Amino acid sequence: MQLEQQLRDRLEKKEILLMTHIVLGYPSFDVNREVIRQMVENGVDCIEMQIPFSEPMADGPGIVRAKQEANRNGTKVADCLAFAAEMTASHEIPILFMTYYNIIFKYGEKAFFEKARECGIKGFIVPDLPPEEGESFLQLAAEYEIAPILIFAPTSTDERMRVLSSHAKGFIYCVARRGVTGTKSVIGQDVHDYLGRCRKATSLPLAVGFGIQDRDDVSALIGKADMAVIGSQTIRLVDEKGAGAVGPFIAGLR
Amino acid sequence: MQLEQQLRDRLEKKEILLMTHIVLGYPSFDVNREVIRQMVENGVDCIEMQIPFSEPMADGPGIVRAKQEANRNGTKVADCLAFAAEMTASHEIPILFMTYYNIIFKYGEKAFFEKARECGIKGFIVPDLPPEEGESFLQLAAEYEIAPILIFAPTSTDERMRVLSSHAKGFIYCVARRGVTGTKSVIGQDVHDYLGRCRKATSLPLAVGFGIQDRDDVSALIGKADMAVIGSQTIRLVDEKGAGAVGPFIAGLR
Amino acid sequence: MDTKDKQGFFGNWGGAYIPEVLHQTFQELNAEFTKCKNDPAFWQEYVELMSTYSCRPTPLTHADNLSRHFGGAQIYIKREDLNHTGAHKANNVMGQGLLVKRMGKKRVIAETGAGQHVMATATMAAKFGLACTIYMGEEDVRRQRPNVFWMEKMGATVVPVTTGSRTLKDAINEAFRDWVTNVDETHYVFGTVCGPHPFPEMVAWFQSIIGLEAAEQIIKYHGKMPARIFACVGGGSNAMGIFKRFIPETDVELVGVEAGGHGIATGLHAARLSGTDASPGVAQGYKTMFLQDEDGQMKETHSVAAGLDYVGVSPILSDLWEKGRVRFEAATDTEVMAALDLTMKKEGIIPALESSHAFVQAFKEAPQLTPDDAIIINMSGRGDKDIFTIAHAFNDPSWKDFIIKRGLEYSQEK
């Protein structure tokens, strides 16, 4: 089943969905495994697994440090793919890859799509690949039925959003503010207006992340977006309290 | 009596005369006094007393250090003049001032000549005052009957020597080599030729210094010059062995 | 080179692989840059600025002694070291400064390896009254302390980057993060002919003033075009700066010299287009030949010259390399110190460690040519700013004693 449809089905039963973020190999695949289990058991609807890249241009310090660690642990792309296969087999929520374009480019675009489909991956988020540079990528995405998830930013014009929407599948990842991941911010009027613009520009579900930390942050999004993205917060949690803390945290968000 | 005549009289009795060098105030006037006594008692024919100047352009390291000391001891020009008066009163050999022009200029040329005559000084050696810059100086020298002792250098042309000789009185100070005082050198053919040129260029007595250290050095000059100049050697001697060593050293030179 | 099939591409290389949040800024930047390119008054204003604030045209010096020493080609040195702030970096920075004024932005950010680029940026910011934040790998803050001191004195904020390998590429990532956060008010003064379109084209355009001058000068002094031109290649801006004008002159051989570090074989180098360690990749917003592993993770590079210590290289140069128009060589740290030493003694000229790489290759090839041939070495910057690196590299004892004594004096103060 297609990613968008999977999300729509879940939206039948929930006011808002939750997507969480994992940095593969950080602190280890074992911890990743445990964290994902707790996330799924506590009702997460979608997980983006990040394949670490040495030049994380668009990530915040939290995730950057995690990736450095992961790279230092010698996390290989092959390991990430194997782990992905295992996860998609053991959990039935949609699982996505988030990574930078060079990981895919270096692996070979076609080969990577081939492999990703094998592993049951439902979508790709590639922050440094705008559609202008992603012609072959988008073709392959269609061919292999893996959703190319594109990003809206507050700086995107309405027209730009329409262009992006026309290339995107699955959902739209709405960056709530300028800047990198992991910094907390409140949603004021400007974010409302922005999400309004996003909604107008696309018929796809909207996912939003802005450093969500608690139930209030999530409920503040109900009605304005379809999916709340919990990014660096769970990483911080695991660093400080260990994998065990993730379950209760997720459970407490809705 | 005029300086030249005084020297000529002494040359009646000696093959060669000796002139020694004193840095006034170094290490102290008391030591100066004792050193001069020993020099005179041991037959020195002429003494040049240097009034220390802070910028001794043409002196060698030995004398430069002595002067620095003298300056640091707070040796004043007035003290030097008073000391000169005392020395000329107590010894009847001719005593000269060696100094740089600024000492005289700053004191006031006329006043300085006046004072120097009062003190019984017979001549001035001013290494940084060529006749071209010394018009008033030469006039006053004539007026006050203090001999302006000029310097020949190996670089002086025959013509230049004649010019210098025409302005000089007392004797000619022949610098044996290029360079500053206090470095030992042997007198080879070149020095002979040079002294020959000096002799041709002037009828005045010739004094020569080139770091003379012993009897051989002095006797090497007999017949070629009229007066041997012992400069930094006595200073070194006083530094190392004290004033007492000067007498024997002088006595041993002829 | 300017026949791009695709916007921002040079043959197979370049592009603009940027996060969506920067899309709009790049639209504006492209628009403004296109206006400037097509406005002769802008180039005029640029040349005017560079001839009154810096001292363009910089001289082309005939190195008599070196020419005689090698007994081959006439060696000419293009003196970018005489620019204000001491390197060619000023050309690009002042040009972008004019652009920033036109765009009405109030803040600039920049990143660095060697420090010359950010020195120039802090200088430009002071001159144009802009706020300025400098990102510098912690490693390079150490290597380039004097530059940091001056930048702070000129009012810039210097942020030591502690992520990754703490060198240039990490500083670039950090600068991008700042940019995506403060995009509306801020312009990122990119320091070399790399990064997302339009930076490679823009920086090459500003730097091309070097070659335009050199062409006139060599004709004036030597009567004809040079046989070869040598330039060191970090990102590639001084090389493109002097090469651009000569690309159509097919008889002029263009030679780019990369950092051979401890030797290509050791893997401790920054040779991308010379040697065979690099492979095509996409990072920091553009596609080029990168030093990366089989997974696409960037490798650590090494050079005695901080400014050449970089994983990527200009997409324009990758294209010229692929098309065989530019030949690439590498010079080892050891060869570099020797060439620097010789140049100081023979000509009384002190090239930067980066520039010295170009001298190494020129010295190797000069003897193959005749006194009727001329070669030009692009002296991208002066070495006296590198005193700490150079005195250290020469292992100068009295320098070390001096530093030790000063250090003790300062510790005793505490």
Add this chain to the structure above:
Amino acid sequence: MDTKDKQGFFGNWGGAYIPEVLHQTFQELNAEFTKCKNDPAFWQEYVELMSTYSCRPTPLTHADNLSRHFGGAQIYIKREDLNHTGAHKANNVMGQGLLVKRMGKKRVIAETGAGQHVMATATMAAKFGLACTIYMGEEDVRRQRPNVFWMEKMGATVVPVTTGSRTLKDAINEAFRDWVTNVDETHYVFGTVCGPHPFPEMVAWFQSIIGLEAAEQIIKYHGKMPARIFACVGGGSNAMGIFKRFIPETDVELVGVEAGGHGIATGLHAARLSGTDASPGVAQGYKTMFLQDEDGQMKETHSVAAGLDYVGVSPILSDLWEKGRVRFEAATDTEVMAALDLTMKKEGIIPALESSHAFVQAFKEAPQLTPDDAIIINMSGRGDKDIFTIAHAFNDPSWKDFIIKRGLEYSQEK
């Protein structure tokens, strides 16, 4: 100024008070210099050299921000800092280098306070293939370590002078001693418009290229002559260099700025023509106003700027001072640091500590004038060579930590 009643005198000042051993050399030097002065081809060769080896004409920079900041005169800065080796000293040195080649001498010696003059001399010696010995007060060797490192690298022998106060005047005495010893083969590259005739006239002649350029430039940019010109005065060469051309322009006020050190009242300064501490004297081969005691012994001077830390001053300037053509002021160390700071922040330009003295006085007077008036500050050199002095003077903590760390690294090596 050129109407001398007596050879080598400027009014009551100057002359050649030299030991007999140097008489012949000065004859030859005078003869050669006179030939050069009367040979237009020589000046041509000189200008050619300076425009290919250094980057003359140096720019005249309009300091927009400083002009606006003071809200008075238009402030222009003559950029001698952009010369090869970083100061106006290069003008004189390269000029004397051509003279030395003509005289066929094989060795040059020079002395220094600030190090820029000897840096230039070592550079010239390397370029012209001459042996080179540099005399530097031990005190200044400490103050100027980086320069010493570069000079040695360029093949010069640096001799620390331990006599007297171990600064400039003692280095000059030492250099004279070397000269009288090695007179036949050696030329003494005198660094400023002082010393025995013909040095003051010769150095002023070579440096006059500054004013010749500045006059053309100010007319081009400002449309008329400047109201005032400011230059720092150590020996006086950069001041004479920019003043000379303007002396006949009686509407142009010429201002020389001396080192006020800790303040004239404290006696710790080098103010000869400003203030009343100096008196006429004869030393180091010439007659001028010296800082000396009643016995004619030279005093110790003080300045944060080694290059201004000198007891004498150009006889030409003493004459212009006596005739009222040049006004003299003094800037204290504290004022100098403040002016340097402001100039870096406002214009992105780093004047040498010496040059900063001229900025101090210009900043005091700019507000008295109108935007229709222009003033020119002669920026005799760049400050980045003074990193050790300046960072020290600013008491920069991170600089000190950096030096401490380096020092420890080096001691541990041992």
